[in-house]
């Protein structure tokens with residue numbers, strides 16, 4: 001139920017894929033996958049957003065994949081989940097942290113360089129995100 005868990009006060013939520021490929025140092029060496037999750041969790045504690053992990057989201061060839069989900073207020077303002085691919089380096093993590101802390105989709109504009117990493121969600125996820 002990745003995209004339908006909207007409650008009255010749901011914060012912006014970063015959903016970090018930790019399936020078969022994302023976060024797998026055997027498939028993606030040279031990235032501190034554990035450190036990425038730790039940085040996101042620390043940022044969430046300070047920044048008023050949430051972080052959680054999930055099993056494979058689908059587009060493994062674009063690992064690491066994460067989704068920045070809008071808060072309830074962001075959703076009401078027109079924000080929609082933003083799928084980010086190739087989220088492997090510290091710069092990308094910095095930008096996700098900054099965007100989520102600023103409110104995320106619907107409440108603040110994403111960093112331009114992060115936008116360049118936006119990917120098309122799988123078909124089923126696109127249908128759910130329009131609801």
Ligand code: FES
Nearest residue numbers: 017019020021022
């Ligand atoms: S393991 Fe992340 S998209 Fe498949």
